[in-house]
Amino acid sequence: MTTYLxxxxxxxVDKALDRLNQYWVEDRQLDYFNAATIDEALALLDRHEGAxxxxxxxxxxxLLRNRLIAPTALVNIQAIPGLATITEDAVGLKIGTxxxxxxxxxxxxxxxxxxxxxxxxxxxxxxxxxxxxxxxxNLCQQVNCWYFRMPAITGKTFFxxxxxxxxxxxxxxxxxxxxxxxSGKCHAVCQSDLAPALVALDAKIKIASTDGQRxxxxxxxxxxxxxxxxxxxxxxxxxxPLPAPETKQSFLKFRIRKxxxxxxxxxxxxxxxxxxxxxxxxxxLGGVAPTPYRSLAAEDALKGSMLTxxxxxxxxxxxxxxxxxLSMNDYKLAIARALVKRAIIG
Amino acid sequence: MKHTLALxxxxxxxxxxxxxxxxxxxxxxxxxGMTGVKMACDTGNCGSCTVxxxxxxxKSCIMLALQAAGKEVTTIEGLxxxxxxxxxxxxxxxxxxxxCGFCTPGMILKAKAILDENPNPTxxxxxxxxxxxxxxxxxxxxxxEAIMVARDxxxxxxxxxx
Numbered sequence: 281m282t283t284y285l286x287x288x289x290x291x292x293v294d295k296a297l298d299r300l301n302q303y304w305v306e307d308r309q310l311d312y313f314n315a316a317t318i319d320e321a322l323a324l325l326d327r328h329e330g331a332x333x334x335x336x337x338x339x340x341x342x343l344l345r346n347r348l349i350a351p352t353a354l355v356n357i358q359a360i361p362g363l364a365t366i367t368e369d370a371v372g373l374k375i376g377t378x379x380x381x382x383x384x385x386x387x388x389x390x391x392x393x394x395x396x397x398x399x400x401x402x403x404x405x406x407x408x409x410x411x412x413x414x415x416x417x418n419l420c421q422q423v424n425c426w427y428f429r430m431p432a433i434t435g436k437t438f439f440x441x442x443x444x445x446x447x448x449x450x451x452x453x454x455x456x457x458x459x460x461x462x463s464g465k466c467h468a469v470c471q472s473d474l475a476p477a478l479v480a481l482d483a484k485i486k487i488a489s490t491d492g493q494r495x496x497x498x499x500x501x502x503x504x505x506x507x508x509x510x511x512x513x514x515x516x517x518x519x520x521p522l523p524a525p526e527t528k529q530s531f532l533k534f535r536i537r538k539x540x541x542x543x544x545x546x547x548x549x550x551x552x553x554x555x556x557x558x559x560x561x562x563x564x565l566g567g568v569a570p571t572p573y574r575s576l577a578a579e580d581a582l583k584g585s586m587l588t589x590x591x592x593x594x595x596x597x598x599x600x601x602x603x604x605x606l607s608m609n610d611y612k613l614a615i616a617r618a619l620v621k622r623a624i625i626g
Numbered sequence: 627m628k629h630t631l632a633l634x635x636x637x638x639x640x641x642x643x644x645x646x647x648x649x650x651x652x653x654x655x656x657x658x659g660m661t662g663v664k665m666a667c668d669t670g671n672c673g674s675c676t677v678x679x680x681x682x683x684x685k686s687c688i689m690l691a692l693q694a695a696g697k698e699v700t701t702i703e704g705l706x707x708x709x710x711x712x713x714x715x716x717x718x719x720x721x722x723x724x725x726c727g728f729c730t731p732g733m734i735l736k737a738k739a740i741l742d743e744n745p746n747p748t749x750x751x752x753x754x755x756x757x758x759x760x761x762x763x764x765x766x767x768x769x770x771e772a773i774m775v776a777r778d779x780x781x782x783x784x785x786x787x788x
Contacts, residue, residue, distance in 0.1 A: 312629060312646035312692055334690070341688045342669055344647060354646065358693060382682075406758020408676055408683040408736065539757030540671050 311353035318516060321357050322490045325512045328353040333514055335378055336412040338405075339421040347432035348422065363516065364414075366390065372521040377416030377514075381474075382407070384415060394520060396529035396548050400477035403533045406540050416515040418474045419485070419498070420507060423570050424542050425450060425458065425468030441465035442505050442570075455606040457544065460613060461569040462604040463504035468570050470502070471542040475572035477531055479564035480548035483520045489513040502571035524560065527552045530623040533566075534615050543567040545615045549623035551582065558582045563595065563623070568603075568616060575599045578620060592625035631692055635660060636704030646692055651675040653691035654701060662702035662731045673759030676732035677701050683739035685758070702731035705738070713783075714738055714776040723772035725763040732759050737773045745781060749774060 311328065315321035325331050330352035334340045343349045357363070357378065364378040368389045375384065384390055385402040404410060404418070422429070427438040427449040439445035442465075450458045450467040459467040470476075478498045485501055487494050489512045501507050509515070523529070528551045535541040546566035552559050561582040565573045577598040585591040596617040603613055628643045635658050642657040654663045654677065663686060664674035670688035677686045678700035705712040714734050717723070724730050733756065740747055740755035747755065752773050753766070761769065 309627065310646050311627065312690075314692075314695075334693070337689045337693060338670060341649065341690060345668075354690070356690075356693060406671075406673070407755055408673065408685050408739075408758050409670055409688075411682045412684050412689060 310351065312356065313353060314356045314359055317360060318357075318363070318488060318514065321355050321360065321514055322488060322512065324353070324355045325514065326490050328355075329511075331355050331511075333357055335414045335417050336380065338409055338413045339417060343422060345431070346429060347437075348429065357514070368393075370522075372519060375415055375518040375520070377516050377518070378414050381405070381410035381413045381415070381418065384474075385410065393522070394481060394529070396531040396550065397474070397477045397481060397520070399531040400473040400533075400546075400548065403531070403543075403546075404473045415474060415518060418472050419478070419501060419515065419518075420509070421472055423466070423468035424471040424567075425466075427453065428466075428468055442468065450606065454608065456608040458606055458609055459569045460600070460603045460605045460609055460616070461573055463570050466505050466570045467606060469542075469567045470570060470572050471567065472572070473531075473533065473543060473546055473566060475502070476546055476548040476564035476566040478518065478520070479572045479574050480529075480531075480550045480562045481520045481523065482550075482562060483518050485515055486517045486519065487513050488516045495519075498572065499574060504570045523550060524552045526554055527560075528624075530626070532619045532623050534619060545612055545619055547616070547619040547623045549620070551587070551624055553587045556586050558585055558587050558591070561595075561624075563599065563620060565599070565616060565620075568612065575620070577601060582624065587625070589621075589625055592621045595624060596621040629692060631695055633658065633691070633694060633699060634697070635699045636701060637698075642691075644691055646690065648691045650677070650686035650689045650691045650694050650699075652687075654686060654699070660701040660703050664728055664731060666728065671758075671760070672729070672732075673736065674729050674732045676735045676759065678735055678739060681739070681742060683736050700735070702734060705734065712738070713779045714741075714773065717772040717776035717779070718769070721768055721772040721775060723764065723768040725761075729759060729761045733761065733769055737769075737776070740773070741777055741780060745777070745784070747777065752777075 313324050332351035334354045334356050335358050363376040365376045366387050367374045381401040381404050385398050391398045428442050438449045441448050448467050459469050483498050484495050530549045533543045533546040543566050548564045551561045561579045563575045563578040578595040581595040581598040599620045600613045600616050631642050633640045640658050651663050651665050654660045666672045666674040668687050670685045675687040676683050679697050714737050736759050
């Protein structure tokens with residue numbers, strides 16, 4: 281295996297960079313196809329075993345370069361017409377899978393009626409990345425974990441649970457940014473900001489393949505070690521029901537720097553209040569588990585009570601009651617509690 | 627397998643033969659010769675590889691070159707005209723917004739995207755727009771000042787013409 285040291289023996293910086301670039305595809309044939317329609321994309325995915333969809337490229341290119349995926353072909357869906365639209369009707373909102381985070385953050389309809397989603401999109405990464413990143417890609421992005429994502433080029437590949445290995449290196453390692461909710465094996469965190477936002481908004485994901493179409497909830501897209509998409513499936517869009525008129529929405533994100541950084545903890549809350557009484561609530565967190573984490577305990581604590589600082593506090597306490605922090609990350613409990621309370625009561 | 631890619635960079639057509647896994651940043655530097663595109667973090671964080679695609683700022687190190695097919699790419703080399711430097715470039719020089727210069731092409735292109743989208747941004751909006759571009763030597767005060775000066779000059783030039 282080539283290590284950094286071998287690479288440094290390259291005579292010039294350009295040579296070293298060139299070799300860095302080549303490293304992840306040496307000996308590998310990678311095909312590339314432009315799909316003009318959804319049907320063509322699905323046919324390509326069917327025909328080429330090991331093919332992978334690429335849209336904005338933000339996560340896929342990094343995964344490729346770090347040898348975390350090894351597709352035989354890339355199917356570019358970016359030029360498929362009509363997949364980047366945001367349309368509103370009487371029952372809710374339809375967002376095409378290619379709508380970018382910038383499109384979502386700037387959409388007047390989303391800012392007006394689904395403000396927590398606009399805020400989640402606006403908080404993600406940085407402005408230029410938001411111009412590239414699509415909503416479908418954002419939901420499919422891999423988790424954040426420095427063991428899982430360690431580039432192969434370093435010569436250190438952590439063959440962890442998520443990669444089919446025998447252990448999770450975060451358990452005995454540096455786990456300060458890892459999950460606080462036990463999920464079985466993997467302790468990486470969901471770094472998508474849109475995932476918890478869409479869980480709070482009770483959104484559905486439309487998925488197509490040559491076998492037909494299916495619709496799932498956002499929660500059903502995730503398992504603790506990966507997503508539930510089959511190799512020949514493609515997310516085509518997101519559907520969000522119109523929230524009840526008296527629904528208070530909020531998306532809060534704690535991170536170390538104001539931009540670029542993923543969430544240490546994020547909270548999306550949609551709380552329906554009628555004459556001071558909470559009739560419905562959906563609370564979802566990011567950055568705390570390998571999947572977006574919906575807190576049914578917080579929702580139960582809220583439903584049927586009056587919207588007060590006390591009920592918000594009770595929901596915040598309920599959120600973390602079942603948490604199982606690792607050796608270095610119990611500080612996340614305090615952040616999660618504070619954010620949940622603030623997301624509910626302001 | 628090499629793919630043929632037709633690219634439009636700074637108004638000029640290029641045809642290159644590349645592997646599909648090449649990033650746009652690499653192809654712009656090594657095949658097209660636009661070395662004003664910088665590669666630093668190479669993971670989409672630092673912003674030094676920022677270019678404009680159809681007028682929108684993107685990070686060219688996390689985009690495959692083949693995905694830019696048929697689109698208009700603008701790099702820092704495309705900003706100056708026969709008449710001279712772009713007002714942003716001149717303002718960066720006049721207001722000492724450059725130290726080592728490595729982040730400058732990305733900064734100026736992102737600044738252009740900010741001003742193209744909104745000709746009258748506040749300082750806050752400029753800072754927010756630059757939030758994905760990192761500078762490791764001067765800090766951001768001079769850069770933001772230079773952009774505000776360029777903003778005022780470009781506004782004045784526009785109203786002057788009317």
